[in-house]
Amino acid sequence: GAVVSQHPSWVICKSGTSVKIECRSLDFQATTMFWYRQFPKQSLMLMATSNEGSKATYEQGVEKDKFLINHASLTLSTLTVTSAHPEDSSFYICSARLAGVNEQFFGPGTRLTVL
Amino acid sequence: AQKVTQAQTEISVVEKEDVTLDCVYETRDTTYYLFWYKQPPSGELVFLIRRNSFDEQNEISGRYSWNFQKSTSSFNFTITASQVVDSAVYFCALSGLGGTSYGKLTFGQGTILTVHP
Numbered sequence: 001g002a003v004v005s006q007h008p009s010w011v012i013c014k015s016g017t018s019v020k021i022e023c024r025s026l027d028f029q030a031t032t033m034f035w036y037r038q039f040p041k042q043s044l045m046l047m048a049t050s051n052e053g054s055k056a057t058y059e060q061g062v063e064k065d066k067f068l069i070n071h072a073s074l075t076l077s078t079l080t081v082t083s084a085h086p087e088d089s090s091f092y093i094c095s096a097r098l099a100g101v102n103e104q105f106f107g108p109g110t111r112l113t114v115l
Numbered sequence: 116a117q118k119v120t121q122a123q124t125e126i127s128v129v130e131k132e133d134v135t136l137d138c139v140y141e142t143r144d145t146t147y148y149l150f151w152y153k154q155p156p157s158g159e160l161v162f163l164i165r166r167n168s169f170d171e172q173n174e175i176s177g178r179y180s181w182n183f184q185k186s187t188s189s190f191n192f193t194i195t196a197s198q199v200v201d202s203a204v205y206f207c208a209l210s211g212l213g214g215t216s217y218g219k220l221t222f223g224q225g226t227i228l229t230v231h232p
Contacts, residue, residue, distance in 0.1 A: 046220065102210060
């Protein structure tokens, strides 16, 4: 149980284009999903907290207009990197939390490369 | 503010050696959770353990053991008789249980463990 999927697992795009990454909780309902970014050989940094049916809460220094998050259902959250640039190339990982439980289940991650 | 420090950037051992990964944390929360995750080269995070701040008992799971010392704000992880498959990046993380820190994970910098045959 508690499986989280991400799609795509990797994506290569041209600079200036937008990329959408999906995060799904497959066998449970997630009222809260988190989005993390991990640069090579670095730690995971929380980008934003996404609550179903409400606006995402972004961490300091994360541009909300560049990283659009939508959490339209209890099993799906999407992260759209708008007008991507090479410096946005990173490993993006989502996690989903069961309602009332302080435990996060992580997706396998999406590797974004912007040319 | 929460902070997790893993002072060891890289550790290299030979198979069958024991190895301890250090983790020191800072938090103003009176209750919190501590975690250890393993990240193999594939990138997917593997959950290893979650410990509530109320519970200072040490835990053993197979070759893995954890030493939680609230007095020194440390949550160290020991692998006994290491194996090549243990090679990975290991992250210690902290999650608060109150207010704005509820559910948010703060990760340490990670320790790269390499186990040589």
